[in-house]
Amino acid sequence: MTEVVALTRKLVGMDTVGKDETAALRTLAPLLEESGFVVAITEHEPGRGTLVADWHTGLGVPPLCLSGHVDTVPLGAAAWQHAPFGEVDGDRLYGRGTSDMKGGIAAIVTAATALAGKTPKRAGLRLVLTAAEETGSQGARYVADSVLDAPSGPLVIAEPTSNAVVHGHKGALWLEALATGVTAHGSMPELGENAIYKLASAVTALAGYRFEAGPHPVLGSPTLNVGTISGGLNTNSVPDRAVATVDVRTIAGQDHALVAGALSRVAGLELRPIVDLPPVWTDPGDEWAASVTEIVRSVTGESGEPRAATYFTDASVLTPALGSVPTLICGPGEASQAHVTDEWCALSRLAESAEIFSLICRDWCGL
DSSP: OOHHHHHHHHHHTSOOBSSOHHHHHHHHHHHHHHTTOEEEEEEEETTEEEEEEEESTTSSEEEEEEEEEOOBOOOOSSOOSSOTTOEEETTEEESTTIIIIIHHHHHHHHHHHTTTTOOOSSEEEEEEEESOTTTTOHHHHHHHHHTOOSOOOOEEEOOSSTTOOBOEEOEEEEEEEEEEOBOOBTTOGGGSBOHHHHHHHHHHHHHTOOOSSOOBTTTBOOEEEEEEEEEOSOTTBOOSEEEEEEEEEEOTTOOHHHHHHHHHHHHTSOEEEEEEEOOEEOOTTSHHHHHHHHHHHHHHOOOOOOOOBSSOOTHHHHHHHTTSOOEEEOOSSOGGGTTOTTOEEEHHHHHHHHHHHHHHHHHHHTO
16 A cells, blocks of 8 residues: 555545544644644634645745645435445545545645655745635635735645646636515515515526626636525515525636626625635646646646636635636546545555656756
C-alpha cells in the first residue's frame, strides 16, 4: 500500500459528514509540521476547522497554493454494499469521501511532505484544507477573511477530475423568493391576499427567462432552475406566506448582483441571495496553466483539451481572495462518484495524483 493510499484510507475512516473537520486536520498537521510547514488550524465554529500551512513562503515569487475540503456529505438512505468508511476491492478504495475529496487531500499532503528537507530556489507552498465546503464554502470564507492576506501564486483545487486538468466551473447563485399576503378564511378568499398566487406568478415568469449572456465556449450557457416551493399552513386558509428557491448557474463575465437584480424585476419579487459563489475560469493559454497541462499529460497520457466542471468549488471564494490568481482543478477522484452510494476512487488514480502534484510543486518551487 502506497503512502497516498494509506493516508486516504486514514482520512476516509474518519466521519466528517458535516462535522469535526478539526479532528481530521489534526491527523495531517503533524505530517506537515515535521516537513517544515508552519501550520495553523482556525475554527469558524467548534470542531469545524480549516488548516493553512506555509512552507518557504517568504521567497521572491509567491507560493503555489494547493487546496481541498475535508468535509463530506451524508451516506444517504440506501444501504452500502461496501464499508462506507473504507474498503479496498481490487483497484478501488470504497468509502464516503474517497473521490470527493479525501483522495485529493491525501495526494496534496503526500506530495507536499515529500519535499521535506529540500530548499526551493524560486517559491514555496501554501496548503489550504477547508471545512464546510459542501454547505457553501463557509470554511474557505472564514480563512479568506481572516488569514489569506499574503501574496499568492496560482491555485490548484484537488476536486475529482479523474486527474484531468479542468480550467474552471460555473458560479452558483442560489436565490430565495418570498411572497407575502393577507390571511383569511378559505371560504372567503376575497377578504385575503393569496401569497401562493403571487409566488406562482413569479415562478412562471422566471420559467420563461432568457439570459442576455451568450454561451461560453467551454462553460456553456447560464441556467436557471426553481428548486423548491412551499406556502400555506392549512387548506382552509388563504396563505399569507410562500417561499421558493432558485438555482442559477452563471458563466464567466456575469455579475451576480446584476443577475439577481434582473431576475427580481422579471419575477416582480425581491430575490435574496442565499449562496453566492462566482464562476471561475482560467484561460488555457495562460503560461502556468499550459505548463500544468503538460505535466499532467506526461503522467497520464491524456490530452489537455479545455474542460469545465459541473460542480462548484472553494475556488469561488479562494481565487478572488488570493488576488484572482490562475486557478485549475485537478484531482484523483471520479466526478461521477461524488455523493453516491458506494463511492469509490481508483488506487491507480491516487498514485498518479501524488506524482502530478509532486511535479507541479517542483516546477513552481524550482526544485
